Amino acid sequence: MIKFLDLQKITAQYSDEIHAAVDRIVDSGWYLQGEENKKFEEEYSKFIGTKYCIGVANGLDALIWILRAYIELGIMKEGDEVIVPANTYIASILAITENNLVPVLVEPDINTFQIDENKIEEAITPKTKAIMIVHLYGRCAYTDNIGVICKKHNLKLIEDNAQAQGCVYTPQSPKGEGDNKSVSPFRGLGGKRTGSIGDAAGHSFYPGKNLGAFGDAGAVTTDNEELANTIRTLANYGSSKKYVFKYTGRNSRLDEIQAAVLSVKLKYLDKDNAHRKEIAKYYIENIKNPKIILPKIVDYNSHVFHIFPILCEQREKLQNYLTENGVQTLIHYPIPPHKQECYLNSEKLKVKSEKFVITERIHNEELSLPISPVMSIEEAKVVVELINKF
Ligand SMILES: *Cc1c(COP(=O)(O)O)cnc(C)c1O
Numbered sequence: 001m002i003k004f005l006d007l008q009k010i011t012a013q014y015s016d017e018i019h020a021a022v023d024r025i026v027d028s029g030w031y032l033q034g035e036e037n038k039k040f041e042e043e044y045s046k047f048i049g050t051k052y053c054i055g056v057a058n059g060l061d062a063l064i065w066i067l068r069a070y071i072e073l074g075i076m077k078e079g080d081e082v083i084v085p086a087n088t089y090i091a092s093i094l095a096i097t098e099n100n101l102v103p104v105l106v107e108p109d110i111n112t113f114q115i116d117e118n119k120i121e122e123a124i125t126p127k128t129k130a131i132m133i134v135h136l137y138g139r140c141a142y143t144d145n146i147g148v149i150c151k152k153h154n155l156k157l158i159e160d161n162a163q164a165q166g167c168v169y170t171p172q173s174p175k176g177e178g179d180n181k182s183v184s185p186f187r188g189l190g191g192k193r194t195g196s197i198g199d200a201a202g203h204s205f206y207p208g209k210n211l212g213a214f215g216d217a218g219a220v221t222t223d224n225e226e227l228a229n230t231i232r233t234l235a236n237y238g239s240s241k242k243y244v245f246k247y248t249g250r251n252s253r254l255d256e257i258q259a260a261v262l263s264v265k266l267k268y269l270d271k272d273n274a275h276r277k278e279i280a281k282y283y284i285e286n287i288k289n290p291k292i293i294l295p296k297i298v299d300y301n302s303h304v305f306h307i308f309p310i311l312c313e314q315r316e317k318l319q320n321y322l323t324e325n326g327v328q329t330l331i332h333y334p335i336p337p338h339k340q341e342c343y344l345n346s347e348k349l350k351v352k353s354e355k356f357v358i359t360e361r362i363h364n365e366e367l368s369l370p371i372s373p374v375m376s377i378e379e380a381k382v383v384v385e386l387i388n389k390f
Pocket of ligand 1: 058061088089091134136160162163204205206216217218
């Protein structure tokens with residue numbers, strides 16, 4: 001059987017090093033807020049290219065803390081609006097509603113699956129305070145024009161980088177200066193990693209992500225010292241000094257064992273992502289079936305293929321056929337956030353469903369093929385041959 005993602009095999013690659021790291025923590029007697037956290041935070045901020053990294057309990061919390069910190073710092077307030085793609089994983093939206101902010105959903109571009117930069121400005125109102133881009137499926141969602149829009153309307157740019165650790169932004173224009181060279185404030189961003197482009201970014205190290213821990217884990221990266229300090233305080237009960245509480249925070253810390261495991265795996269992330277790209281390239285060059293729409297990749301650098309999404313009108317039939325032939329697939333995601341029970345008839349998210357034609361199409365037709373750092377080209381070949389015969 002070809003598994004969608006073989007976590008056991010992924011871990012086995014670095015088994016000795018991981019066991020040694022875990023043993024070290026077990027024997028140390030120090031399990032929270034210690035040297036391993038500090039070390040991983042330093043390594044990860046260096047890797048992403050930001051001044052600060054704050055390890056937190058999970059990716060959802062990372063996003064919640066960014067917005068909560070902006071509220072505590074007086075930059076946002078309840079009822080303010082945050083623009084977010086309609087086809088994201090629900091965590092992006094939960095982070096907004098959890099803070100009593102209002103998600104304003106914007107349709108994606110069917111060719112990239114990322115927020116449609118041409119539909120952002122019409123969604124901006126006097127209450128808009130931020131755009132949250134989501135590098136969905138591991139593909140960079142940032143565009144030069146999004147940077148221009150943020151500056152023009154004085155909006156914070158928040159990145160949901162849960163699916164894109166290691167992804168590098170490659171500008172559309174050759175010099176990386178945006179379409180409008182005289183306006184773009186984001187000159188020379190080309191070559192930067194996602195997670196270092198906006199004002200702050202949330203990262204998830206859920207086991208299945210490209211950089212996965214052995215349980216829940218997450219982080220925030222930012223260049224803003226005040227924001228970093230506020231988030232660190234919020235995630236530690238609202239306290240930066242023992243038994244003194246500045247905010248009503250929560251316990252949302254990254255533990256030492258997870259930090260140590262992540263330090264080991266981070267060293268191999270670029271190599272792992274390079275392998276994912278090879279599998280993706282193989283799929284793109286070899287899948288030939290008019291019933292299948294492949295992702296359109298302009299530049300393999302700005303994609304780390306957390307997910308390899310295809311579109312197929314007969315998705316259910318295709319998925320059953322692949323399952324019967326021993327190939328595991330998943331759907332990311334079967335129900336869009338605005339149609340989830342939690343937001344139906346809810347004051348927190350008021351949208352007209354008929355506005356989200358592209359989002360709903362993606363949710364109806366998307367199928368994710370197996371892809372991972374341990375999948376072989378031979379396995380990819382089996383998948384390709386099956387799909388071409390479908
Ligand atoms: C996984 C994920 C999250 C949440 O991360 P957790 O660590 O599972 O809380 C947020 N946004 C996106 C896009 C994700 O894929």
